Amino acid sequence: MDLSLRRLRMLRELHRRGTVTAVAEALHYSPSGISQQLAQLERDVGVVLVERFGRRIRLTELGLLLAEHAEDILASVDRASMALEQAQGGVSARLTAGVWASVASGLVTPALGALAKAYPGLEVRTVELAPESTAEAVMDGSLDFSFVIDYMNYPLVWDPTLVREVIAVERLYAAVPAGSIPGTTVALLDLSEHPWILAGSRSHLGKAVLLACRQQGFDPQIMHTVEEQSTALAMVAGGLGVSLVSDLALDSVPEGVSIVALDQPVMRTVSIARRRAAGPRSALDLVIDAVRTAAAEKGIAADTEPPLEAGSVEDR
Secondary structure: OOOOHHHHHHHHHHHHHOOHHHHHHHHOOOHHHHHHHHHHHHHHHOOOOEEEEOOEEEEOHHHHHHHHHHHHHHHHHHHHHHHHHHHOOOOOEEEEEEEOHHHHHHHHHHHHHHHHHHOOOEEEEEEEOOOOOHHHHHHOOOOOEEEEEEEOOEOOOOOOOEEEEEEEEEEEEEEEEOOOOOOOEEOHHHHOOOEEEEOOOOOHHHHHHHHHHHHOOOOOEEEEEOOOHHHHHHHHHOOOOEEEEEHHHHHHOOOOEEEEEEOOOOEEEEEEEEEHHHOOOHHHHHHHHHHHHHHHHOOOEOOOOOOEEEOOOOOO
């Protein structure tokens, strides 16, 4: 029997997520591609693993049995990879990370530049994803680690299979058209009459800002919904509204934008999430140290503290 790790991962994710569509989204395949790979897995093992139940499919008893063993097999592969890296001194490895725009430019770029000089055998590949998606990609094995965000007024639900390493603490600032707000600080309530440029309500940033505004007694008038802070800053520069941006976005503030501190700060924590089953990983430890150094150089390093339990975000 020839078991493909890739197909076992698909079977495991089908057991976790329940639909081929959800598995396809998580593993970045087409639904038809997932179905074809599962059919091939059935041919490989010589038994029926999935069955139709109305419009859905579900695992058979043998499918459930193999899915349970797949958890152990995939965890063992992770542990074997870790052991090989440690035996080589942790300086020869290939890792894949989930990032988003501001963390990629502000932290990952200087960290990987420093690592490339000190450890040329350490290769880190990055995949840009929405912050809401990165932790799940670590859980399903698509990524070795990812950056995640936790807002002070919007705590996340962490999965026990993941561990997080706190990297940095960022403050959010008001980004306003130059000269439109007098003084060095501003209250959120003072921005209530302005048009807003903000991330969508399903994003962590969008939810956190909406909650902060509602705590001040108003709902922001969102005129433009954007995904990236750099896009929001460009629109603020054009006089289209106000927004909130984080420390890491301040490296790319265009002319025509004033950055004003909030009188009641909104903070967020940037962390690295990794799988608990993987255990200590010397190569990943090097990456974490390099990113923490980059955060310290920008003045946003988190205080040293024990790793916190972490995981994927649930919709609320």
